[in-house]
Amino acid sequence: MSTGFQYIYHKGAYEAIKSTGIDKISNDSVRLLLTDMYDFRMQRAQNFIENDQSIEISRMEFLNKFVDFDIRKLPNGQAVPDIKPRTSISGNKEIAMLIFEKMSNNGEAVGRLENLTQACERLLKILDRELEIEDVLKDIPQNDWQDR
Structure with a gap:
């Protein structure tokens, strides 16, 4: 009874900025947005999603009372759940109640990740403006799956 989320975020560039001195970013608002995004929002989203996954075992133990898993x-050799x-x-x-809770938790995780994605996109636009590179980036696809 699970549709899992694997939430991993890459903060290598942010860690590089921190190690060379985040105080080198002169715009206080940009510095605050970066630290809020990487030191709080992304970590908090990961904690919420991982917490839900950690209680999945107890859900499965509960479900075992009602269902036989095999x-x-x-x-063709493929293994499938029965x-x-x-x-x-x-x-x-x-x-x-178990189904409702799982649907609710999945919905919250999706909503949290959508909000985080929107916040990241806003931060990128601010960084582009700050670095004055908006025109340079306009022809570069923003996603790997976007047409080139």
Whole structure:
């Protein structure tokens, strides 16, 4: 009963800025935005998402009371989960609460990551303006999957 999130952020460039002296950034607002983003927001998002994953084991232990889990091998050799309910779970309030909690946690994680992405995009625009490189970057795709 899981759709997992693997949340990893790369802060190598930020660590390089910190090691050479973040105080070299003369704009206080930009410096504050950078430290807030990397030292607080990204770490906080990671903590929330990892905390939800850490309680996944207890959810699975709870679910084991109602469902038999097995791994079945297909003729092509692929292993697939084989999940069979032990009893009818229709109308079971405990299962309904578990599903609601998982959906809620996943929704919160998606929302948190969307907000973080938007904040990162705003920070990048501010940095581009600060460094006066907006015109240089306009023809460079912003994502690996964006058409070149």
